[in-house]
Amino acid sequence: MSTTSRTDQPATAAPLADQATISAEIAAHAAEYARSGRERIVPLLDYPPYRSSLLRHPTKAPYQVDPEKLERFAPVFGHSDVDPLEADLTIQHRGEPLGERIVVTGRVTDGDGRPVAHQLVEIWQANSAGRYIHQRDRHPAPLDPNFTGMGRCLTDANGYYRFVTIKPGPYPWRNHTNAWRPSHIHFSLFGTAFTQRLITQMYFPGDPLQPLDPIFQSITDPKAREMLIATYDHDLTQPEWCTGYRWDIVLTGSSRTWMEPTE
Numbered sequence: 001m002s003t004t005s006r007t008d009q010p011a012t013a014a015p016l017a018d019q020a021t022i023s024a025e026i027a028a029h030a031a032e033y034a035r036s037g038r039e040r041i042v043p044l045l046d047y048p049p050y051r052s053s054l055l056r057h058p059t060k061a062p063y064q065v066d067p068e069k070l071e072r073f074a075p076v077f078g079h080s081d082v083d084p085l086e087a088d089l090t091i092q093h094r095g096e097p098l099g100e101r102i103v104v105t106g107r108v109t110d111g112d113g114r115p116v117a118h119q120l121v122e123i124w125q126a127n128s129a130g131r132y133i134h135q136r137d138r139h140p141a142p143l144d145p146n147f148t149g150m151g152r153c154l155t156d157a158n159g160y161y162r163f164v165t166i167k168p169g170p171y172p173w174r175n176h177t178n179a180w181r182p183s184h185i186h187f188s189l190f191g192t193a194f195t196q197r198l199i200t201q202m203y204f205p206g207d208p209l210q211p212l213d214p215i216f217q218s219i220t221d222p223k224a225r226e227m228l229i230a231t232y233d234h235d236l237t238q239p240e241w242c243t244g245y246r247w248d249i250v251l252t253g254s255s256r257t258w259m260e261p262t263e
């Protein structure tokens with residue numbers, strides 16, 4: 001189960017704290033983590049600064065199933081199902097979407113640095129104004145008729161994925177008064193079956209909202225947070241066309257990229 005919805009909106013309305021209160025709670029949790037001296041890249045299910053985490057996480061043990069038996073019934077995809085054009089989110093409509101055109105690319109590897117080839121990578125994101133096409137997104141920012149905000153591709157033989165898209169804007173989300181999500185792109189990665197799906201978020205370097213965001217800060221380990229931030233790469237930037245970001249994903253091992261809890 002994911003702890004965030006597509007729009008990261010809290011599950012219920014409650015009296016809202018201010019940013020100073022939330023920031024003080026974030027700092028207290030960070031200090032407690034530093035004092036513990038233990039590495040923990042999986043966030044606590046109850047992370048009070050992220051208010052709805054208290055309401056949303058599972059309260060029962062996961063239902064155990066035989067993965068091999070389940071995979072006989074689970075959907076599968078073939079390479080022919082994914083059109084290479086689906087990796088370009090700027091060509092899905094009649095016109096060009098508004099905003100900063102970017103390329104986002106990186107390599108998916110396992111814990112030993114081996115490429116994870118031919119894996120399905122999906123992304124979804126807000127438009128450049130910070131608006132999702134989603135019925136629960138009431139943020140008074142414009143929808144872009146030329147931008148849906150979803151794309152997918154398969155990693156190549158060396159584990160590389162590559163998307164062309166628009167840099168998403170920040171958006172408000174009512175966790176507390178004046179709560180804004182830093183710009184981010186949601187990522188989903190599949191293994192060989194849908195039952196192995198992993199979900200996380202990629203962030204952009206230098207975003208001043210990151211220290212204020214209880215979703216990002218719920219990952220209390222600074223190194224784990226750093227791994228979710230893409231690197232601006234001028235070699236990926238194309239003259240007169242787009243800027244470039246690199247973001248590698250490690251699926252296993254002590255250097256693995258943080259993923260949202262699935263249990």
Ligand SMILES: [Fe+2]
Binds near residue numbers: 007008125126184186
């Ligand atoms: Fe989001």
